[in-house]
Amino acid sequence: MTNVTIRGIDDQTYLKFSAQATLEGVPIGELATRAMKDYLEKDQGKIYRIGNMEDIAINRNDLESLDGAVVLQNIERLTLEDDLDWPLVNERIRSIENIEMLVLPKGISKFQMLTKARNVENIRTA
DSSP states (O other), X not given: OOOOOOOOOOHHHXXXXXXXXXXXXXXXXXXXXXXXXXXXXXXXXXXXEEEEEEEEEEOHHHHHTSSEEEEEEEEEEEEEOTTXXXXXXXXXXXXXXXXXXXXXXXXXXXXHHHTTEEEEEEEEEO
């Protein structure tokens, strides 16, 4: 990790950004890193953000129906259905963030998913 000082940020923008980090329960540096990554990846296709919910199950059709990648965030229970495999998940799920319970299909290892996960409290296999 690099420590930086950034000069010239608009006060109102910084206050809103800081408030959002507090709402999500993440450090400002982590939120800034996400914003920078999103900015750098914007030319690599669409990125959808899905989250702020209690429970969702994602299947192959869900991922294939998008014309880009997805970030799944702020979900209490996220279940990846058994029809998903690692190549599709790796291609279509950009990251999984702030999840209380992540349920994986048998064909995807915990270590594979941990390469995409941030702030996941519990992981189990279906």
